[in-house]
Amino acid sequence: ASAAVLQDAEKRGGAARGGPPAAVEKLDLKPPKGTRDVFPEDMRLRNWLFGHWRGVASSFGFEEYDAPVLESESLYTRKSGEEVTQQLYCFEDKGGRRVSLRPEMTPSLARMVMAKRKSLTLPVKWFSIPQCWRYERMTRGRRREHYQWNMDIWGVSGVAAEAELLGAMVTFFERVGLRAEDVGIRVNSRGVLTEVLHSLGVPGDKHTATCVLVDKLDKMPLEAVAGDLAELGLEETSVKRLLEVMELRDMGGVEAFLGKESPAAEELRKLFALAESYGISDWLVLDCSVVRGLAYYTGTVFEAFDRRGKLRAIAGGGRYDALLESFGGEALPAAGFGFGDAVIVELLSDRGLLPKEAGPGATAVVFGWDDELQGAATEVAASLRREGISVDLVLQPRKTKANFKHATRVGATYVVMVAPSEWEAGKVSVKDLRTSDQKELPVGEVASHILAGDVA
Numbered sequence: 001a002s003a004a005v006l007q008d009a010e011k012r013g014g015a016a017r018g019g020p021p022a023a024v025e026k027l028d029l030k031p032p033k034g035t036r037d038v039f040p041e042d043m044r045l046r047n048w049l050f051g052h053w054r055g056v057a058s059s060f061g062f063e064e065y066d067a068p069v070l071e072s073e074s075l076y077t078r079k080s081g082e083e084v085t086q087q088l089y090c091f092e093d094k095g096g097r098r099v100s101l102r103p104e105m106t107p108s109l110a111r112m113v114m115a116k117r118k119s120l121t122l123p124v125k126w127f128s129i130p131q132c133w134r135y136e137r138m139t140r141g142r143r144r145e146h147y148q149w150n151m152d153i154w155g156v157s158g159v160a161a162e163a164e165l166l167g168a169m170v171t172f173f174e175r176v177g178l179r180a181e182d183v184g185i186r187v188n189s190r191g192v193l194t195e196v197l198h199s200l201g202v203p204g205d206k207h208t209a210t211c212v213l214v215d216k217l218d219k220m221p222l223e224a225v226a227g228d229l230a231e232l233g234l235e236e237t238s239v240k241r242l243l244e245v246m247e248l249r250d251m252g253g254v255e256a257f258l259g260k261e262s263p264a265a266e267e268l269r270k271l272f273a274l275a276e277s278y279g280i281s282d283w284l285v286l287d288c289s290v291v292r293g294l295a296y297y298t299g300t301v302f303e304a305f306d307r308r309g310k311l312r313a314i315a316g317g318g319r320y321d322a323l324l325e326s327f328g329g330e331a332l333p334a335a336g337f338g339f340g341d342a343v344i345v346e347l348l349s350d351r352g353l354l355p356k357e358a359g360p361g362a363t364a365v366v367f368g369w370d371d372e373l374q375g376a377a378t379e380v381a382a383s384l385r386r387e388g389i390s391v392d393l394v395l396q397p398r399k400t401k402a403n404f405k406h407a408t409r410v411g412a413t414y415v416v417m418v419a420p421s422e423w424e425a426g427k428v429s430v431k432d433l434r435t436s437d438q439k440e441l442p443v444g445e446v447a448s449h450i451l452a453g454d455v456a
């Protein structure tokens, strides 16, 4: 906008000097590909969403943190074929360093935990709402950035951490008016897959890659993945066995398949028992086809979905106990989830649950009758603002009707008018738009009048 203003001034300036307006190339007004401007009405929706995310995080005792959007590329070069690391928004900076806009927050969090490891009191329960980036060929016109609510617990090896995270996620859904009929959370453990792969003789170092491939099965046909699975040493029979275990939808099936003493079955039993204590069982669905696409998950995994099956995953998370070791640090158990700002807004919109009215604007609109009274109007506005009253001060004279229209449009409660004769007597006129009451008051009494008017 500033460039447009300059351009305009240049033109006008040019004309004023009598010369032809300089021919200025018109600025492209669109933001960079895959990004979007957030105008005030969109910002109100974003603040509403983030406000709920923050509210839930603090009601669960999580502390907020942040990290630079720019990180060393080495945080993300995991070579596990994950989509999120194949679409890095990376480049070489002027110092010749390989850097990347972060595609996710967890690696930055791991770096911070490693940096502060000695001084941290565990467990650490931290949250953040970072903007994350990806560089996609714009063939699909999808967004290259989104905001993602991250909630993580470090230093808790039991599934109580996952139960707490699921409890927080459900609390958010309930606060925005969603019910268990609208949204479910599929829960599984990579331990199920690991135990099956183990029984099939697949070496442990192939399990992560197998999970990343298996995660693709719900996005593409088996044929597209079978080749890669075969490359990992999984023959026909093994793949068939994998597909069978992925069909399991209840604990009975899991125990029958893996045996009652299976560690994976044990941790899922514990998680569902704790979920009962949170009162969130109706939201959870055991689904052994869920592995999630991030390589670093090591145990439980979960993803929230809309039960009408129309949208992509709403949120996802799981346990990632080996992440610090993969960065050369000491092991520390961790679990967390990421919750993007796009799918949830689509879902809330589909369900008619987006917030309607704009939040209240300024409490009072203040204006002077004419230019001579601009100083007076400013004094009145400043005195009200000092009392903590939000004031929209009209900055250039316009018709009184227009000022009242503006006040109604921005949802103001009061209009304060500074007119010549009243100002002579040290008074202003105050109109309450809720009742149409209009009264003249000494300037010094306006603030208490407004504050007493139990303004929203």
Ligand SMILES: CC(=O)Nc1cnc2ccccc2c1
Residues within 6 Å of the ligand: 084, 103, 104, 132, 133, 134, 143, 144, 145, 146, 340, 342, 343
């Ligand atoms: C639906 C949507 O906007 N997804 C999205 C958008 N931008 C991203 C950027 C980085 C990583 C994941 C991303 C995912």
